[in-house]
Amino acid sequence: MDVSGSAERVLTLLGLLQQRQVWTGPELAGRLGVTPRTVRRDVERLRTLGYPVHASQGVGGGYQLGAGQDLPPLLLDDEEAIATTVSLLGGVADADAALRALAKLDQVLPVRLRHEVRALSGSVESFGGGRTPVGPEVLMTLARACRDEVEIGFGYRSAAEPRRVEPYRLVSSDRRWYLLAYDLDRDGWRSFRVDRMTGVTARTWRFRPRAAPDAAAYVQEGVASRVYPHQARFLVHAPADTVRAQISASAAVVRPRDDDRCEVLSGGANLDFVLMHVLALGHDFAVLEPPELARRCRVLAGKLLAAAPEPHE
Template sequence: MTDTPARLLNLLSLLQTPREWPGSELAERLSVSPRTIRRDIDRLRGLGYPVESSRGAVGGYRLVAGTAMPPLLLDDEEAVAIAVGLRAGAGHAIEGVEEASVRALAKLEQVLPSRLRHRVSTLQNATIPLTRGDGATVAPQTLTALAGAVTGQEKLRFGYRAGDGTESRRLVEPYRLVSTGRRWYLVAYDLGREDWRTFRVDRVTEPFPTGARFAPRELPAGDAAAYMARSMARARGEVEVELDVEFAAPAEFVVARLPAHLVPVATGPDRCRLRARVTDSVEWLAVRLALMDVELVVRAPDPLIAYMRDLSERLAAATRG
């Protein structure tokens, strides 16, 4: 193989296999001399790839973890498998990896050959995932189109169906994609309404990047996740309240059953108390506390106390007779 760039790419692809390669085997695979392999290994090291070598009769070369992620070279089967997995993860908003899945999927699908895109779509269309929740799934093509527009700071047109079924066309400056664990949302500046808006991505149709660039505006909340949380709270009629609850259990037991931002303080060997400012509905707070399977006393807020009393009476009545 006389084409040095092509040979280096093939060599890097071989080294990404988790094994140690003898220099003679690499030379045979690439149809070059062992001396050429040694020079190519030095070239890769010069480009920043951490290639280790071992001496001896059975010595060889292997790629190890370095300070940066090298470009991965995938064969057709590997590319299809990764794309299908990323589509599944992004489309159903798997908590914790959702945004990374979308970014990786957008990069991968941008360079996939058409024959592989067809294989990915065929495989995904032939499978039905068993999901939980309200079943609001998102087409991966929609997510990648939105992610590309966000990254490229490109104005975006799309159709949108509101909660009451009203259809409209929107022209927006996309700011961020946000996942709540069950659904995807797009935070964007709506040029037609001249204001910031949040859009449920499963209600977005025919997203079309216009090619027109824009300078990002300053989001009022400063952070897309915080803006999204406030927007959802307003939509549900939630208000900010001071929560005060005493638990008849150690703090480490209680903290494991609460969201990460709610941290109780130990008040004794087997008691703790939670005081926090929260923005949630009293219905959600009541159910969350009831599911903790621990004795507790709610000190505040008053609407939560009243709701829990009413809920307990209704549950007790439901079990009579």
């Protein structure tokens, strides 16, 4: 069963019933993208939860939300509420649509769950969309720790010893979830892949927040550049939006220079590999750094010219 999908659909149905006095079954089915039978089933679910949804037959008939009554909270359990929130934060490409849905969710949840969902939504930043799923209970533990400013401990696949950090923000990329945190053992800011964290637990020690970098920008630059042994920066003669549409957010950081140019920051195990990716974009460009890459361009240009001699007259 798609828990988050059915819960979101019921939220949408409730919102539609609040917007207009009467809806016919086919109208609701069309708006929700389901069959009239599914609409009837969702209406019954609202009724069992305590929402006064009336149905009438004939001309002018349809579904109507009872007027003049206080609506009870939507009775999602913890897992359903968190799964819905994670789905909205991590899988909806339209940020405005996700925000509207979260606002509806916030209005109809019980106070206890509303506090938890706000902790998650308030602790997440993103770049890109659509990523490897991780357990919602892990995300919730991390989000609470970010909100409550308490240390967390966890194991990490690339480290032999347990880690101890001050969590700041969860960041979702176009591939994965990350945690930006201050590493107490290494005395510096680090980003951690959430899918590589094990045994995540909140500790009892509270901390005073430090001056932190921009979470999404820090993680994106790390994913696209800092994790590699070689980094390169290019000036590309094309608008930033055009280049962003051509290259994955986890493969490069694209910063506008002006309306017609942008800077591209990327990294790789081999600078030739990075250069070929920028060349494949099809725009004029210049190497800004490192200097050795500019020299490498001239060497490769000579080899390319040699590979394509002038045709004989």
